[in-house]
Amino acid sequence: NAGVTQTPKFRVLKTGQSMTLLCAQDMNHEYMYWYRQDPGMGLRLIHYSVGEGTTAKGEVPDGYNVSRLKKQNFLLGLESAAPSQTSVYFCASSWTPQGPSYNEQFFGPGTRLTVL
Amino acid sequence: QQQVKQSPQSLIVQKGGISIINCAYENTAFDYFPWYQQFPGKGPALLIAIRPDVSEKKEGRFTISFNKSAKQFSLHIMDSQPGDSATYFCAAGQNENEKLTFGTGTRLTIIP
Numbered sequence: 014n015a016g017v018t019q020t021p022k023f024r025v026l027k028t029g030q031s032m033t034l035l036c037a038q039d040m041n042h043e044y045m046y047w048y049r050q051d052p053g054m055g056l057r058l059i060h061y062s063v064g065e066g067t068t069a070k071g072e073v074p075d076g077y078n079v080s081r082l083k084k085q086n087f088l089l090g091l092e093s094a095a096p097s098q099t100s101v102y103f104c105a106s107s108w109t110p111q112g113p114s115y116n117e118q119f120f121g122p123g124t125r126l127t128v129l
Numbered sequence: 130q131q132q133v134k135q136s137p138q139s140l141i142v143q144k145g146g147i148s149i150i151n152c153a154y155e156n157t158a159f160d161y162f163p164w165y166q167q168f169p170g171k172g173p174a175l176l177i178a179i180r181p182d183v184s185e186k187k188e189g190r191f192t193i194s195f196n197k198s199a200k201q202f203s204l205h206i207m208d209s210q211p212g213d214s215a216t217y218f219c220a221a222g223q224n225e226n227e228k229l230t231f232g233t234g235t236r237l238t239i240i241p
Contacts, residue, residue: 017172044227046228053138053233053234054233055135055218055231055232055233055234056173056218056231056234057231058228061227061228063227071228103172103173105172107227108227116161116222116227116229117163117175117178118175118229119174120165120172120173120174121172122170122171122172123170123171123172
């Protein structure tokens, strides 16, 4: 099992450009998440999904959009990138009905995004 | 509003010593308290977790101590090793809620 994978690993954008980050998981998890990690700020939830076709806002959703068209994939879009969106982005997934009741999240390796 | 406060921001411990990281929470509905470990260039991974029905959980050299009345919990790393050097995040969540709230992280460095 590959677990949680993220594409791309690194990206440099100019202000105003758009891009999509792709997250894929092969653990049949129902829940998926997008976080951003900034120095001294910890992990902040951007958007999340509790199942195929559903999305919900997290703590810092402004400037981002997401889609979960397939259960195994969760896409994060930046429509018009800003320097404030320079960060490391992590995708995570969790929970199957057959698994433990607690919410262990499995994280991908991250995408380092720089917006100039 | 930050619901989980973590301290210290960074910590340097000698090899063989005890590393202690503290967290405090505000939401009394939280009933699940995990700690995640993150090595440079990697995503966080679950290290150990506790529920509030016990005051302590130990797994090898790692122990979580939980104080429900004070709304605090801490991670203790006994006999700290250079391989323990990483960033540690505490978190809190509700069993029926799909979200976790993370602390701001502690960068732990173990020196020889």
